[in-house]
Amino acid sequence: xxxxxxxxxxxxxxxxxxxxxxxxxxxxxxxxxxxxxxxxxxxxxxxxxxxxxxxxxxxxxxxxxxxxxxxxxxxxxxxxxxxxxxxxxxxxxxxxxxxxxxxxxxxxxxxxxxxxxxxxxxxxxxxxxxxxxxxxxxxxxxxxxxxxxxxxxxxxxxxxxxxxxxxxxxxxxxxxxxxxxxxxxxxxxxxxxxx
Ligand code: GTP
Ligand code: MG
Numbered sequence: 001x002x003x004x005x006x007x008x009x010x011x012x013x014x015x016x017x018x019x020x021x022x023x024x025x026x027x028x029x030x031x032x033x034x035x036x037x038x039x040x041x042x043x044x045x046x047x048x049x050x051x052x053x054x055x056x057x058x059x060x061x062x063x064x065x066x067x068x069x070x071x072x073x074x075x076x077x078x079x080x081x082x083x084x085x086x087x088x089x090x091x092x093x094x095x096x097x098x099x100x101x102x103x104x105x106x107x108x109x110x111x112x113x114x115x116x117x118x119x120x121x122x123x124x125x126x127x128x129x130x131x132x133x134x135x136x137x138x139x140x141x142x143x144x145x146x147x148x149x150x151x152x153x154x155x156x157x158x159x160x161x162x163x164x165x166x167x168x169x170x171x172x173x174x175x176x177x178x179x180x181x182x183x184x185x186x187x188x189x190x191x192x193x194x195x
Contacts, residue, residue: 028110030054030076078120
């Protein structure tokens with residue numbers, strides 16, 4: 001990635017600029033590492049704002065990459081300490097974006113494997129299934145788990161998904177801190193962007 005252009009922060013899908021480039025959206029619980037993954041993949045340390053406190057990203061943030069595709073950083077869901085009103089606002093923002101965005105190519109659904117499968121994640125995944133939104137799964141913070149544990153937890157997550165789905169989407173294991181897994185994910189994105 002050579003040229004990254006910040007297109008802006010937008011409060012709703014309606015407010016996002018029309019583009020004719022494919023968009024890749026980052027979706028997941030607050031604090032799962034969406035903004036950090038964007039910084040890791042682009043190699044720009046502070047492109048997307050990150051924070052140790054959940055609820056950092058509150059708008060739809062769009063970044064154009066090499067005049068070819070667009071990265072979309074979305075607010076997180078599932079943070080208990082956000083007010084009900086704010087939670088509903090974020091949920092509407094995410095739902096509207098995923099349902100209406102014409103150029104949405106794929107969603108990267110981020111999952112923190114350090115904790116058991118979360119209802120909010122399963123709900124989000126099943127919602128995308130119902131609305132025919134294409135997605136893949138990206139496990140985050142994997143440097144925090146030993147390879148043995150990682151394999152087991154991926155298995156548990158897969159089994160949980162197979163309770164609802166007959167097949168599984170592509171999955172990727174990443175760590176933005178250790179900078180691992182990014183090449184595989186980018187290779188996959190490149191392939192679907194160019195096809
Ligand atoms: P919201 O914008 O609040 O929805 O959160 P987010 O999903 O964008 O998470 P963000 O990227 O801001 O990261 C949340 C916290 O997780 C920060 O303290 C990051 O430093 C940390 N984090 C992100 N990626 C990794 C990782 O790969 N490993 C570890 N150990 N921590 C990470
Ligand atoms: Mg964020």
